[in-house]
Amino acid sequence: MKQGAQGSAGVGVPGYAAGVARVPAQVRAADVAGSERGRAAVGGGVRGEHTHSEVPIPRPVVQRASVRGQILDALRTALVAGELQPGEVYSAPALGERFGVSATPVREAMQQLALEGAVEVVPNRGFRVVERGARELAELGEVRALIEVPVILRLARSVAVERWAELRPLAEGTVRAASSGCRAAYAxxxxxxxxxxxxxxxxxxxxxxxxxxxxxxxxxLGGGAGVVRGDLVADAAEHAALLDALIARDLDVVRVLVGEHFAGA
Incomplete structure (x- = not known):
């Protein structure tokens, strides 16, 4: 594994080997060219013409959004996989260099992650990955259970069997991902x-x-620290068992399974 680029605080970016989470070349080019085209479009009109009555052509944002979306997905994967370590500070320019894009879409993606509580802004340095302990993880599991368990139990009484059967590929997808042992894929x-x-x-x-x-x-989970392949396989098996119970309309089993699933979340 190659050593990552250095952030503004001198912190490396672990786990970023060549070719990992890199943005396609044509999109990287659009990150620069798109902005130049946008500036030309906003200027609008031939020199000497009056264009006050014309509707301004908006600066194109499709390509920028595409780059930011890809970077956001890559950063989320890196967080789950443990490539971005809790407590460490990473700069947008350093991550941008590693991804092969400018710092701007990285900074925009990091701002979104800050809103989601995954990172926090460190003025003049970059972004620190939030550290969470076992207590906060347990609290999150409790909140998830308070929201999802009643909904699933209600749906178990009202949703047609055919609709539950349509979710079989998703349950099987969790089993395959768990078997691979890849924490990010399973997430x-x-x-x-x-x-x-x-x-x-x-x-x-x-x-x-x-x-x-x-x-x-x-x-x-701190990038999957303490999570082994067997844990993922067991969690995925609960999905399959829950879906079987929902299809069979066995509400007693559904109630037990959803309770156990979120207790271990």
Whole structure:
């Protein structure tokens, strides 16, 4: 594993080997070219013409959003995988160099992660990955249970069996990801399964709140410290068992399984 770039505080970026989480070349170019095209568009018109009555052409933002989105996904993966260590400070320029983009989309992605509670701003230095202890992790699991368990039990009584059966690929996806032993891959598969279950409620606000809590719980694991492949496999097996009980409409088993699942979250 190659040593990462140095941040403004002299902190390396571990785990960033060549080619890892890099942004496609055409998108990196758009990060620069897009801004120049935008400035030209805003200037608008031929020199000497009056354009006051014309509708201004907005600066293009599609490419910038694409870069920021890719960087945000890469940073989230790095947080779960432990490549960004709790307590360490990372600078946007150093991460941008490693990703092959400018510091701006990295800084924008980091600001989003700060809103989500994954990092905190360190003035004139960069962003520190938030450290969380076992107590906060337990509290997050409790809050998740308070929100998700009643919803799942309600849905167990009202959702058609066919709708539950449609979630089978998501449950199987968690099993495959767990078998790989990749903490980051499992985190995304796990998130997709819970999103699919709660999505049956039709409450988008509920799904968004639950997803935010879910991500915080993943990051609290300190990049998977203490989590072994067997833990992931056991957690994934609970998904499959829960789905079987939901399809069978065995509410007693559903109640037990959701309680145990979140107790171990």
């Amino acid at each position: 995304e598969a796990d998130l997709a399964f819970h999103r699919g279950v709660l999505g049956l409620s039709g409450n988008l606000q509920l799904v968004q709140v639950a997803e935010d809590l879910h991500r915080r719980s993943q990051w609290s």
